[in-house]
Amino acid sequence: MDVPEGDRVPSVIASHLDITYRVYGSGTGSDAGGPGDRQVDNLDEESLMRRLLARGLGTVGRREVQAVRDVSFVAYRGESIGIVGANGSGKSTLLRTIAGLVPPTSGRLWLGGRASLLGVNAVLMPKLSGRDNIWIGAQALGLSPAQVRAAFDDIVEFADIGDFLDLPMSTYSSGMGSRLRFAISTAITPDILVVDEALSTGDAHFRARATERITAIRENAGTVFVVSHNDSTIKKMCDRALWMDNGKLLADGEPTPVLGLYGRKYGKHRAVWRQRFDEAHRIADAEGAEAAAEYLRRWDKNASWE
Amino acid sequence: MTELGPDPLRLPDALSDAAAEALARRHGLQQASVRPGLVGYARELWSYRGLMWALARGEFVTAHRDNYLGLLWSVLTPLLLGASYYLVFGLLLGTSRGIEHFITFLTSGLFTYSLFAVSLTSGSKALLNKRGMMRSLQFPRVMLPIVTVLAAFVGQLPAFGVLLVLAFWEQGWTLPWTVLLLPVALLIVTTMGLGLAMLTSRLVHAVRDLANLMPLVVRLLRYVSGVFFSVELQLERIGDAPAWVAATLTYQPAAVSLTMVRETVMTTEELDPTTWLVSVGWAVLFLVVGFVVFWRGEGSYGRA
Incomplete structure (x- = not known):
C-alpha cells in the first residue's frame, strides 16, 4: 500500500x-x-x-x-477511534498495548507522544486518601511536584468529591472513584488518550462534562481511542471504528458501516444474515461472484463479493 | 471473513514492516515497549524519585491503617518478635552461651535480617503483585522492586528505634560512639536488598514457581547467618572447619551485614574494616548486577 x-x-x-x-x-x-x-x-x-x-x-x-493476532493500522492526529467487538475479542488488550502497558509478543508499535490509559480499572491505592492518590496518580503521569500543585485544585474541582478528599478511596462510591480517576488521567492533555469504557459510569452531568473534556483533547490534535459497547456513544464520539473479533481486526472504517457489519454477526438479526451469506456462498459457487454480490445488494447496496 | 460473506469495508492492506518503520521515522514517532539505553533508563528512574517516595510511604501507611492500634504496631511487632525469639533461643535452647548482651545481639540480628527477608519475599514478587498498576500506568518498571524495599526500610525504622532503646538499657545505660554509623550500615544493607529485589523479581517474573522457593531460602539463610547465635563462636566450637567454609559462613551477605550492624550498636564489638569493605562490596555488586539484569528485561514485563 x-x-x-x-x-x-x-x-x-x-x-x-x-x-x-x-x-x-x-x-x-x-x-x-x-x-x-x-x-x-x-x-x-x-x-x-x-x-x-x-x-x-x-x-x-x-x-x-x-x-491479539496480526493487527495492523495507522491512526492519525485529531482522530477519534472507537473499538468495537464482543467480550473477549481482544479490545482491552489492544488498548493496553497502545498505551504502552502490555508489551506485544511480536510486531511493532510506534507512538507519537505520550499515551495515557483512562480506565475504570486504573489502580490507585484504595486505602489512601483521595489527596494522596491525586499526588501518586499525577506524578505517575509524569507531572513534576510543582505541576501537581498547580493542577491540584482543578482535579479536585472536576472530580467533585468534596469532603471525601481526605478519606480513603475505599470509602468512595463507584461514581466518585471513577470521577476522580478521570480527573487525574486528564489532568495533563495526553497526545494519545485511551478510554476503556470509562464513560459508562457516573451520572448524566458528569458524562456530559467528560465528553466535553475528551472533545477538547481531540481538538488539541490528540488521538482518542474509545472502547464502548454502546453503538450511539461510538457514533457520537468517533469518526472511525475498528472491529475486533477473536483477536483479529475485521473491519476499519466509518463507524456506521463498521457497526453494521458487527451487528450482522452478533446483532438480533444474525440468524437472518447467516442464511443470506450461506445462500450467497451457494450462488457464488454456482454462478460466480457478481451474481452473489447482486443477490446481497437486495439488503446492502454496497455489497461486493470476493 | 468467509462466514461474514462479502466485506464492503475491505481492510486497508497492512503496511509492510519496513514501510511502517519508514512512516514512523518520517514523522518522528517513537517505538513503544522497547528497552531504553541503560543510562537513559537510570535517568528516567531518577525523574520518578518523588513518586517512588510517595508510593513507599503509601505502602507503609496502607500496611498500618487497618487496625485499632495503627502505627503503634510498627513498634509492638518487633518488640513481640524479639521477646518470642528470646524465649525460644535465649532461654529454651540456650544459643546465648558465651554472648554478652544477648538481647541486643538477638534483636539487632533479627531486625537487620528482616530487611533481607522482605527483599527476597515481597521484593521478588513486586512485579507479580503490582500487575494491576503496570497495566494502568507507564513508568520504569524497576520502580516496583525499589518501592517495595524502600517501604520495607521505612517500615523497619521503628524497629531500629526499639533496638537502640534495648541496647542502651541492656549495656548499662550507655551506647558506643559507633552507633553514629548505624544509619550508614542500614543504608548498605538496604542497598543489598535493592539489588536482590531487582534480581529476584525478574527471575520470579520469568519463572513464577521460584516465588514458592523464596520463603525456604529466607528461612535457611536465617538459620545459618547467626541471627540468634554467634557464627564466630560456633566456628570455634567446631574447631577444624576448612578455611573456605569459615570464610563463606562469616562473609556471606546476610552474616556480614549482621556483624556490621552489631559493630555499631554493641559495646563488646569493635569496628572491623574487613566487615565494612566486604559489605560495601556485596552492596555494590548486587545493586549493579540487579539493575542491569532488571533493565535487560524492561519492555517484556506485564504480559505474564
Whole structure:
C-alpha cells in the first residue's frame, strides 16, 4: 500500500501486533482435562488411572492465550477511534498495548507522544486518601511536584468529591472513584488518550462534562481511542471504528458501516444474515461472484463479493 | 471473513514492516515497549524519585491503617518478635552461651535480617503483585522492586528505634560512639536488598514457581547467618572447619551485614574494616548486577 499522505500526521502505527498472555495453573494445552479426554469405558482400570492423573495434573503447567493476532493500522492526529467487538475479542488488550502497558509478543508499535490509559480499572491505592492518590496518580503521569500543585485544585474541582478528599478511596462510591480517576488521567492533555469504557459510569452531568473534556483533547490534535459497547456513544464520539473479533481486526472504517457489519454477526438479526451469506456462498459457487454480490445488494447496496 | 460473506469495508492492506518503520521515522514517532539505553533508563528512574517516595510511604501507611492500634504496631511487632525469639533461643535452647548482651545481639540480628527477608519475599514478587498498576500506568518498571524495599526500610525504622532503646538499657545505660554509623550500615544493607529485589523479581517474573522457593531460602539463610547465635563462636566450637567454609559462613551477605550492624550498636564489638569493605562490596555488586539484569528485561514485563 502507498504511504498515506496529505497533511495527516500519524500518531499510532501498529505493525503486525501479536499479543499472547501466559495463563498459569490450568493445564498445558487446550485439550488438558477437556471433554475429549473422557473415555466411555469407565471401568477400564488403565483409563481410570489416566483420568485421575489428568485431573491431578490439570493445574500443572501453563498455556498461552492469543489475545491479539496480526493487527495492523495507522491512526492519525485529531482522530477519534472507537473499538468495537464482543467480550473477549481482544479490545482491552489492544488498548493496553497502545498505551504502552502490555508489551506485544511480536510486531511493532510506534507512538507519537505520550499515551495515557483512562480506565475504570486504573489502580490507585484504595486505602489512601483521595489527596494522596491525586499526588501518586499525577506524578505517575509524569507531572513534576510543582505541576501537581498547580493542577491540584482543578482535579479536585472536576472530580467533585468534596469532603471525601481526605478519606480513603475505599470509602468512595463507584461514581466518585471513577470521577476522580478521570480527573487525574486528564489532568495533563495526553497526545494519545485511551478510554476503556470509562464513560459508562457516573451520572448524566458528569458524562456530559467528560465528553466535553475528551472533545477538547481531540481538538488539541490528540488521538482518542474509545472502547464502548454502546453503538450511539461510538457514533457520537468517533469518526472511525475498528472491529475486533477473536483477536483479529475485521473491519476499519466509518463507524456506521463498521457497526453494521458487527451487528450482522452478533446483532438480533444474525440468524437472518447467516442464511443470506450461506445462500450467497451457494450462488457464488454456482454462478460466480457478481451474481452473489447482486443477490446481497437486495439488503446492502454496497455489497461486493470476493 | 468467509462466514461474514462479502466485506464492503475491505481492510486497508497492512503496511509492510519496513514501510511502517519508514512512516514512523518520517514523522518522528517513537517505538513503544522497547528497552531504553541503560543510562537513559537510570535517568528516567531518577525523574520518578518523588513518586517512588510517595508510593513507599503509601505502602507503609496502607500496611498500618487497618487496625485499632495503627502505627503503634510498627513498634509492638518487633518488640513481640524479639521477646518470642528470646524465649525460644535465649532461654529454651540456650544459643546465648558465651554472648554478652544477648538481647541486643538477638534483636539487632533479627531486625537487620528482616530487611533481607522482605527483599527476597515481597521484593521478588513486586512485579507479580503490582500487575494491576503496570497495566494502568507507564513508568520504569524497576520502580516496583525499589518501592517495595524502600517501604520495607521505612517500615523497619521503628524497629531500629526499639533496638537502640534495648541496647542502651541492656549495656548499662550507655551506647558506643559507633552507633553514629548505624544509619550508614542500614543504608548498605538496604542497598543489598535493592539489588536482590531487582534480581529476584525478574527471575520470579520469568519463572513464577521460584516465588514458592523464596520463603525456604529466607528461612535457611536465617538459620545459618547467626541471627540468634554467634557464627564466630560456633566456628570455634567446631574447631577444624576448612578455611573456605569459615570464610563463606562469616562473609556471606546476610552474616556480614549482621556483624556490621552489631559493630555499631554493641559495646563488646569493635569496628572491623574487613566487615565494612566486604559489605560495601556485596552492596555494590548486587545493586549493579540487579539493575542491569532488571533493565535487560524492561519492555517484556506485564504480559505474564
